[in-house]
Amino acid sequence: xxxIEQLVTRYLKTxxxxxxxxxxxxxxxxxxxxxxxxxxxxxxxxxxAIDATIGAVQSQFPGLVFRLAGPVxxxxxxxxxxxxxxxxxxxxxxxxxxVAVFADGRVRRVYGFLDKVPG
Amino acid sequence: xxxIEQLVTRYLKTxxxxxxxxxxxxxxxxxxxxxxxxxxxxxxxxxxAIDATIGAVQSQFPGLVFRLAGPVxxxxxxxxxxxxxxxxxxxxxxxxxxVAVFADGRVRRVYGFLDKVPG
Numbered sequence: 001x002x003x004i005e006q007l008v009t010r011y012l013k014t015x016x017x018x019x020x021x022x023x024x025x026x027x028x029x030x031x032x033x034x035x036x037x038x039x040x041x042x043x044x045x046x047x048x049a050i051d052a053t054i055g056a057v058q059s060q061f062p063g064l065v066f067r068l069a070g071p072v073x074x075x076x077x078x079x080x081x082x083x084x085x086x087x088x089x090x091x092x093x094x095x096x097x098x099v100a101v102f103a104d105g106r107v108r109r110v111y112g113f114l115d116k117v118p119g
Numbered sequence: 120x121x122x123i124e125q126l127v128t129r130y131l132k133t134x135x136x137x138x139x140x141x142x143x144x145x146x147x148x149x150x151x152x153x154x155x156x157x158x159x160x161x162x163x164x165x166x167x168a169i170d171a172t173i174g175a176v177q178s179q180f181p182g183l184v185f186r187l188a189g190p191v192x193x194x195x196x197x198x199x200x201x202x203x204x205x206x207x208x209x210x211x212x213x214x215x216x217x218v219a220v221f222a223d224g225r226v227r228r229v230y231g232f233l234d235k236v237p238g
Contacts, residue, residue, distance in 0.1 A: 040194040075159040078230045080216070097199070099218040099230050111197045111218050111230070 004074040008081055008100060011107055015054055015066040027051050032106040039096070039112030061085060061093070069095060077102045082115065093118050123193040127200055127219060130226055134173055134185040146170050151225040158215070158231030180204060180212070188214060196221045201234065212237050 001009070011030050017023040027047050037044040037053065044053040069082040069092070080099045084092035095116035101109040120128070130149050136142040146166050156163040156172065163172040188201040188211070199218045203211035214235035220228040 038195050038197060043195060073232055075232075076157050076162060078157060080218075080230075080232050099199075101230065111199075111220065113192055113194075113199050 002072075002074065003105070004079050004102065005072045007102065007105070007107065008072050008074075008079055009068070011100065011110075012066050012068060012083060015057070018058055020055070023054065024051050027054075030107055032103050032108040035108060037110045037112070039110075040114050063087065064093065084116075092116065121191075121193065122224070123198050123221065124191045126221065126224070126226065127191050127193075127198055128187065130219065130229075131185050131187060131202060134176070137177055139174070142173065143170050146173075149226055151222050151227040154227060156229045156231070158217075158229075159233050182206065183212065203235075211235065 007030070010026070014023060014026045014030055017026055024047075027050055031047055031050060035045075035047055035050055037050050042053050044050045064085050065088055066083055066085050069084040072079050072081045074080075078099060078101050080097070082095065082097045084096070085094040086092035093116075094114070097113045097115055099111045100107050101111075126149070129145070133142060133145045133149055136145055143166075146169055150166055150169060154164075154166055154169055156169050161172045161175075163169045183204050184207055185202055185204050188203040191198050191200045193199075197218060197220050199216070201214065201216045203215070204213040205211035212235075213233070216232045216234055218230045219226050220230075
């Protein structure tokens, strides 16, 4: 697994970390100082806002897990990948797509889009 | 057509503009001052480099045209869209995918990926 695949995997894991202290430590490790996350439903500038956004999503979808839905396509300092959110081993309720931009081994930007939303 | 769809269409048209003066004027109008374009084969920082990159691609694929290959999915200041490069009315030789990030009505970043390359 490439460094970027490892980082994307670790990034997705932070979305599943429900222990507040561990989640924040992971966010600090994974995201750059000037982090920016934008998807259709949320704009989060900085680690505090990203942490709060992840916490809010976990409250909205308790017990569901984020996972990669396909390969990570990476070059230079950027990657695209599809992810899904669903019960462990069950069908996804939400499918999304992110382009992540990296700097110095951390995630600096995530530009998120949605492919499937609860209907 | 939304403002962002119009801007994406105009952005793609610059890739087809082979008159050097008109192309540069369009690049100046479409791209922000701190423009950055990155795809698997090219990193172009600033309008001079973007202009040179487009010129090089036109030399590599003379007579072919860029066109949108599907809808533009946009929210906030970002959009994703698939494009293709091929003869007018003919099958695409290259299919790509861009995430574009906007600021003040111009394109500021393009994060490009490739879905099909000449085999």
